[in-house]
Every structure is written in C-alpha cells, then in structure tokens.
Amino acid sequence: MATEVEEAVREGGTEEAGARSRVGCALVTGASRGIGAAIAAELAAAGWPVAVNYRADREGAEGIVAGLESEGARALAIQADVSEAETAERLLGTAEDELGPVMVLVNNAGVTADGLSMRLRDEDWDRVLETNLSAAFRLTRRALRPMMKARFGRVINVSSVVGLRANAGQANYAAAKAGLIAFTRTVAVEVARRGVTVNAVAPGFIETELTAGIEGPIVEAIPARRPGTPREVAACVGFLASDAASYVTGTTLTVDGGMTA
Amino acid sequence: MPETKGATKEQIEERVIEALVEFGEERDGLKGSTKFADLDVDSLDLVELAQIIEDEYGIEVQDTDLDKIETIDDVTALVSQRLA
Numbered sequence A: 001m002a003t004e005v006e007e008a009v010r011e012g013g014t015e016e017a018g019a020r021s022r023v024g025c026a027l028v029t030g031a032s033r034g035i036g037a038a039i040a041a042e043l044a045a046a047g048w049p050v051a052v053n054y055r056a057d058r059e060g061a062e063g064i065v066a067g068l069e070s071e072g073a074r075a076l077a078i079q080a081d082v083s084e085a086e087t088a089e090r091l092l093g094t095a096e097d098e099l100g101p102v103m104v105l106v107n108n109a110g111v112t113a114d115g116l117s118m119r120l121r122d123e124d125w126d127r128v129l130e131t132n133l134s135a136a137f138r139l140t141r142r143a144l145r146p147m148m149k150a151r152f153g154r155v156i157n158v159s160s161v162v163g164l165r166a167n168a169g170q171a172n173y174a175a176a177k178a179g180l181i182a183f184t185r186t187v188a189v190e191v192a193r194r195g196v197t198v199n200a201v202a203p204g205f206i207e208t209e210l211t212a213g214i215e216g217p218i219v220e221a222i223p224a225r226r227p228g229t230p231r232e233v234a235a236c237v238g239f240l241a242s243d244a245a246s247y248v249t250g251t252t253l254t255v256d257g258g259m260t261a
Numbered sequence B: 001m002p003e004t005k006g007a008t009k010e011q012i013e014e015r016v017i018e019a020l021v022e023f024g025e026e027r028d029g030l031k032g033s034t035k036f037a038d039l040d041v042d043s044l045d046l047v048e049l050a051q052i053i054e055d056e057y058g059i060e061v062q063d064t065d066l067d068k069i070e071t072i073d074d075v076t077a078l079v080s081q082r083l084a
Helices: A002-012 A036-045 A058-070 A086-097 A122-150 A171-196 A231-243 B007-022 B041-059 B065-067 B072-083
Strands: A025-028 A050-054 A075-079 A102-107 A152-157 A196-203 A252-255
Touching: A002 A058, A036 A050, A036 A058, A036 A102, A036 A152, A036 A231, A050 A058, A050 A086, A050 B065, A058 A075, A058 B072, A086 A122, A086 A152, A102 A122, A102 A231, A102 A252, A102 B041, A122 A196, A122 B065, A152 A171, A152 A231, A171 B041, A171 B072, A196 A231, A231 A252, B007 B041, B007 B072, B041 B065, B041 B072
Parallel strands: A025 A050, A025 A102, A050 A075, A102 A152, A152 A196, A196 A252
Antiparallel strands: none
C-alpha cells in the first residue's frame, strides 16, 4: 500500500485546474451538517473521495453523502464519537479500507457547553476539551503515519475566533480552540520536512445550527456587518488542502469578516 | 503485515540504508558501522525509521530502544533480535 501511495504521489506532478492529483481520501469529522458538511462538499469538488464522519446525525450524514455521490464524488458516512480514545484507529482504519489512505484530515467536530467559569462543571470542561482538542490530537497522531510515508499530507484544524479573543461564557471552548492553534503550530514544524502541512482556520460568527438565534448586536459588531456562511469557511479549508497551499504551514487563517482584525 | 519475517541481516541493513537514502542521505559510504551522529539524521528521521521497522517487520520499537541506537549495525541487531 505504501509503495502504491508513494508512486502515485511521485507521479502526481500534473496539476489540472482544481483537479486532485493524488491517491487517498479526505476525512472530515463532524461533517453531517454546518461547516463540516460544507467542507466535505468543498473537498469532494476538488476531487477527493470524502469520509463523512458523524456522531449522532446519521440521517444528516447520509444526506450529505447522497448529495456528494449525485455530483459524481465518492463519499462514505462513518459513525464515530471522536471523544472516545479508540475512535482514531477505527475511524482512520475504516476510511483507509474503503477510500484509501487519509491524506487530508479536517478536525472539525466540536461541541459547546457554555457557562460562566464560576458555574462550569468539570464534565462541561472535560467534554469540550476531549472533543475539541484531545480528539484532534489523537486523530492527527494516527493520520501522520501514512502522510509521512507518502511525503504528503494536509491536517486542517477548525479552531475559532474564540481561541484568539475573549468570549464570556465559553472558557472551556476558548481554551480548547486556543489549544488547537498552539497544537497546530507545533505539529506543523515537526513534520514540515515531509511535505505534510498543518494549519488551522478560525471562523468567526458563522450561520449554523450552533449559532441559530444569535443576531442583533453581535452582527453589528462584525466589520462585514453580516454572519459568515459555512461555504466561506469551507473555501479556506479547500485552499489549505490544495497543492496551491504547499508552502503554508503552522498558520491560522481567520475567516471572520474582520472581527479579529 | 510482517511480509519480511525471517529477513537476513543483510536484507535488514539494506532496508535501513534505503530508508536513510529516502531521508536525504547519500548512499555512498553508508555501511553497518556508520554512526547516526555523523549523518544529517534527526529525531523525526529516527521516529520514521522506527515506524518503517514496525510496519515492515511486525515488531514493536520503544522510545528506549531508539535512545540506545548509535549505528546502522545497532538497528540491524535490534531487528534480528526481535525477529529471532
């Protein structure tokens, strides 16, 4: 398998416009809806077979997969709770068996459990850190092995503006998302010599189920005066996953309509 | 998938040299007694070498094993010992 990947990667020099020139697949965690679903669509459009991970929303994930397949892409829904330690092996293993080695990993799955710090319970803290930060570490650790062999790989962590500036009521989420940015930088320098890039995107206020019902003053505080869309975040992930971004590593791309400018 | 079970020392040495060439070393002059300290080999290379050995020979290499490795011969000896 390794040899096959290496050969294909070596031969993969011919770049057609937007066409994927490599073997393997992309894995997007938490891709049954929102930003994750948009990222799955973006990577599929770039030619990657896409493993669409979901935890609970099977219907959503299967709908996304059906949509991608109707556009001619290869896609597969894989149920797995990334907060569980054994998940990394099973999730990556299943994706490899069905779609080929994971050459693009997008750590997108995220949960919130908001509350002022004084009132946060240990379980609110732990759950958010496990899913948003520790899971990204475990999946990345597992994914780097085949990427190193292939001398190619893209790890993209979906952080948040909350990892860059304060947001009262989200101390756990902020700590996890800031941790993700620091994790991104350090892993990036460890593997840079092998053609593997590790980057983060930090979305601002994006219209999804997670942010439904929040409007008004928040939107007025955004320089762009509107919420972002999942597609606008996905486009940035698509760039970081592309051959065009081969010299971009260890960075965090904010996608926030100017919020952190 | 330990395809190379029962490999000879020569085969193992050749595989290690091949890996070092993949890491950017010149093949000429690489031999059993070559010290890693004399090469442009760093911790990432050693970790990857360990992974190649683990994958191809189906053995486990611990960080403590890596600490003891100084030469190509040391790697060959470690692998043959584990395979025996």
